[in-house]
Amino acid sequence: MTIHAQTFECITCHESKPFEAFYADRSRRDGKRRACKLCDHAARAERKRNVTATREIAKHLAMHAARKRLREQLAATRDNIAAPVSISTAE
Incomplete structure (x- = not known):
């Protein structure tokens, strides 16, 4: 009984290698x-x-978006605080 060692050609490196x-x-x-x-x-x-790099980029973008939302919320809060309060006295 003879066992034939089959070889294949790798589609990436194009070398013939054993089974x-x-x-x-x-x-x-x-x-x-x-x-x-x-x-x-x-x-x-x-x-x-690539997956690790993509995750790092996504994490950075999410952090940037969160900071932007926080800045917008702080600006809205400042506008509410700085708005003049008119007190009308109807006597």
């Missing part, structure tokens, strides 16, 4: 992902960095 260098993917006919483990790991790390 074991690819993660399993039950949805594919051959049962393996098209990108090798090294390229897949690099892509996941890049997505994680």
